[in-house]
Amino acid sequence: MKSSRTLGLVMIAPAAIMIVLFFLMPVVLTAVFSMTSMTTATGISGGVYQIAPNSLIALKSAMPDIAAEMAEPRYTIDDAGLKAVEGLGLAPGIAAELRAKHTGEVFPTRRDVERMIKDLAERPSTREVKQISEQFNRSVLNTRFDSKEQLFSALDSLGFKLTPEQKETVARVTYTGWTWTTDNFSRMATSPDMARVLFNTVLYVALVLMLFNVGYALLLAILTHYMPPTPASIFRGIWLLPRITPVVIYVMLWKWLAWDSGFISILMGKFGYPPKNYLLDNAYNAWFFVVLINGFIGASMGMLVFSSAMKAIPKSQFYASEVDGASRWQQIRYIILPQMRWPILFVTCYQTLSLLASFNEILLATNGGPGNATEVWALSAYHTALRNYAGNLEYGLGAAMALVLVVIGVAMSLLYLRVFSYGTLVAKPLIED
Amino acid sequence: MAERSQPSANYRSWPVITALTIVSLPLLLMYVYLFLDTVTVKQADALLPSGLTLNHWRFLWQTTEGKANIWQVTVNTLLFAACTTSLVLIVSSMAGYVLSRLNVPARGFFLAGVMVLHAFPSVTLIIAIFIVLQMIGLYNSLIGVILVKAAIDLPLGIWLMKGFYDTVPWEIEMAGVVDGASRFRVWRSLVLPQVKPGIMALGLFSFLSGWGEFILPQVLAPGNQVQVLSVYLAGFLADDNNYDFNMFKAVGVFYLVPVLLVYALFNKYLMNIYGGGSKG
Numbered sequence: 001m002k003s004s005r006t007l008g009l010v011m012i013a014p015a016a017i018m019i020v021l022f023f024l025m026p027v028v029l030t031a032v033f034s035m036t037s038m039t040t041a042t043g044i045s046g047g048v049y050q051i052a053p054n055s056l057i058a059l060k061s062a063m064p065d066i067a068a069e070m071a072e073p074r075y076t077i078d079d080a081g082l083k084a085v086e087g088l089g090l091a092p093g094i095a096a097e098l099r100a101k102h103t104g105e106v107f108p109t110r111r112d113v114e115r116m117i118k119d120l121a122e123r124p125s126t127r128e129v130k131q132i133s134e135q136f137n138r139s140v141l142n143t144r145f146d147s148k149e150q151l152f153s154a155l156d157s158l159g160f161k162l163t164p165e166q167k168e169t170v171a172r173v174t175y176t177g178w179t180w181t182t183d184n185f186s187r188m189a190t191s192p193d194m195a196r197v198l199f200n201t202v203l204y205v206a207l208v209l210m211l212f213n214v215g216y217a218l219l220l221a222i223l224t225h226y227m228p229p230t231p232a233s234i235f236r237g238i239w240l241l242p243r244i245t246p247v248v249i250y251v252m253l254w255k256w257l258a259w260d261s262g263f264i265s266i267l268m269g270k271f272g273y274p275p276k277n278y279l280l281d282n283a284y285n286a287w288f289f290v291v292l293i294n295g296f297i298g299a300s301m302g303m304l305v306f307s308s309a310m311k312a313i314p315k316s317q318f319y320a321s322e323v324d325g326a327s328r329w330q331q332i333r334y335i336i337l338p339q340m341r342w343p344i345l346f347v348t349c350y351q352t353l354s355l356l357a358s359f360n361e362i363l364l365a366t367n368g369g370p371g372n373a374t375e376v377w378a379l380s381a382y383h384t385a386l387r388n389y390a391g392n393l394e395y396g397l398g399a400a401m402a403l404v405l406v407v408i409g410v411a412m413s414l415l416y417l418r419v420f421s422y423g424t425l426v427a428k429p430l431i432e433d
Numbered sequence: 434m435a436e437r438s439q440p441s442a443n444y445r446s447w448p449v450i451t452a453l454t455i456v457s458l459p460l461l462l463m464y465v466y467l468f469l470d471t472v473t474v475k476q477a478d479a480l481l482p483s484g485l486t487l488n489h490w491r492f493l494w495q496t497t498e499g500k501a502n503i504w505q506v507t508v509n510t511l512l513f514a515a516c517t518t519s520l521v522l523i524v525s526s527m528a529g530y531v532l533s534r535l536n537v538p539a540r541g542f543f544l545a546g547v548m549v550l551h552a553f554p555s556v557t558l559i560i561a562i563f564i565v566l567q568m569i570g571l572y573n574s575l576i577g578v579i580l581v582k583a584a585i586d587l588p589l590g591i592w593l594m595k596g597f598y599d600t601v602p603w604e605i606e607m608a609g610v611v612d613g614a615s616r617f618r619v620w621r622s623l624v625l626p627q628v629k630p631g632i633m634a635l636g637l638f639s640f641l642s643g644w645g646e647f648i649l650p651q652v653l654a655p656g657n658q659v660q661v662l663s664v665y666l667a668g669f670l671a672d673d674n675n676y677d678f679n680m681f682k683a684v685g686v687f688y689l690v691p692v693l694l695v696y697a698l699f700n701k702y703l704m705n706i707y708g709g710g711s712k713g
Contacts, residue, residue, distance in 0.1 A: 033561060
């Protein structure tokens with residue numbers, strides 16, 4: 001049926017376009033940016049070529065004599081300089097003689113050019129010599145060139161004799177824009193800070209996942225399963241609150257609880273403890289709260305998945321076991337848990353990814369502090385690329401860090417597709433030929 | 434929830450209820466105090482309030498120096514959440530139908546792709562999106578954030594809608610086609626009404642998630658003109674000197690009430706999504 005095919009293409013087009021433009025393209029661009037040295041300093045569009053003092057320092061190690069030469073001014077008798085001399089209102093013969101005899105000459109030092117000017121037929125005074133020589137000062141220092149060609153022609157006209165390789169080196173160190181590089185990845189592999197962040201991330205994911213997303217969620221689901229309907233739905237409602245509350249308010253509540261003017265401080269004050277910021281007091285406290293804050297949110301999803309899975313267990317199994325005299329614990333151990341294998345596996349896989357990528361709560365609560373104690377990978381990528389204390393945002397390095405998460409994400413979701421037998425999911429629906 | 438296994442009471446439920454209540458106490462406490470603190474006066478070291486006041490709500494009628502106007506910010510938030518929701522609804526109800534019923538090239542590939550994207554660390558893309566929006570000039574505009582947020586919500590939307598379409602019986606469409614309606618019309622007037630629960634669930638979810646979204650607006654549209662409530666509130670939170678915590682809480686309540694209302698009114702639809710209606 002031709003028409004349904006066309007209709008299908010038309011109807012799926014908006015989704016395809018949006019996903020490609022705002023989802024897939026950023027993924028690809030993350031990969032591209034991760035291979036660059038983009039920072040605030042280099043800008044995100046192309047840069048210019050500038051022989052600045054710091055680029056000369058970089059050049060010194062490779063080509064010390066050329067660097068030294070570039071640092072000094074050069075004197076070139078060119079048209080612009082001649083016009084300027086004519087405009088000085090000196091004796092007209094000076095300009096005319098310079099133009100006729102010396103156009104195009106290059107003098108490496110001020111002494112050389114001034115000796116030449118002194119020897120002119122008009123014999124300018126020492127003051128005039130200085131004035132004239134200044135018009136031909138053609139230092140390359142701190143001039144900006146929009147392209148390589150302009151840089152090279154300027155160097156040529158100033159009499160620098162450079163081989164093509166040397167020119168490339170000069171162009172490389174004087175370029176102010178971003179360049180292609182794999183430095184980001186080697187920095188990630190070697191930096192001790194990154195190792196610390198990686199450790200934090202593993203600890204964070206493991207703690208929240210075990211204690212709350214799976215452990216507490218399972219407990220909550222089992223307990224509410226055996227409860228009368230009213231208290232059960234009240235508890236479920238309470239534990240869903242963190243998930244539906246906007247993250248900014250939710251974290252604000254925790255801050256209110258833990259701040260030095262907050263609830264815990266006031267409560268402890270009643271027992272004579274001085275108020276302090278329990279959240280940022282030390283690394284252990286910060287970790288304690290970070291795990292709680294994220295865990296309380298994470299518990300809800302597991303609770304819902306597990307509850308609905310338990311509801312699907314045939315009631316007859318419970319009745320039968322009770323007739324046989326099974327206790328609650330035996331019911332949980334031999335009926336519920338064995339049938340929860342898939343939901344538990346699913347929640348574990350799914351929440352691992354969510355936890356790896358989520359950093360909103362930590363950003364708002366501790367911002368990675370105290371020190372770097374609660375800095376996790378995603379937060380660190382955010383800090384590196386978008387909110388940096390040093391002020392120089394390292395887009396390239398941040399993108400490289402994000403790419404690591406992307407790669408993990410894709411790898412793990414492909415794994416899920418295998419584990420949760422994607423084939424059967426796709427085969428089911430009714431498809432018209 | 435109505436039919437629940439009620440096996441005979443071979444244990445008492447009150448110890449369990451007590452234990453759960455104790456564990457839930459921090460949460461309850463935080464929410465109760467959130468509301469209480471916005472309308473009461475309290476001494477600095479007191480746990481219980483000593484009087485009533487509306488002073489903490491003054492942000493409603495006066496604008497703090499250097500901050501955006503609260504109503505402007507509220508309108509922005511509403512606009513952001515509503516536009517994201519409609520975009521997600523329209524696009525994913527079309528794409529879901531195609532994936533469920535129509536034969537398009539690369540269908541399997543698309544489905545697998547959506548599945549992969551759904552479990553994707555989307556927030557990490559924010560760096561690239563930031564640079565791209567700066568390049569094309571959509572940085573600090575609401576349109577840019579709306580498009581990005583909708584795109585990030587799309588995989589879930591498409592997957593969910595496809596799941597709902599899968600449950601609609603074939604016969605409904607057959608009847609329409611036999612009666613001579615075009616496929617588009619069949620979808621529009623016969624199939625779409627069948628998946629209303631899915632549309633409700635997805636719409637509510639999108640709205641709540643857009644209403645609460647923080648990091649995207651914070652990074653992509655932090656300017657005062659396009660600020661949303663989460664960014665406005667986070668600005669308070671970061672402003673260490675001169676913060677008025679109770680007023681801050683009042684803004685929080687102002688921001689939270691719509692969420693609670695929507696949730697209270699529609700929570701049975703929303704459960705379709707939270708309960709894993711799409712994933713089982």
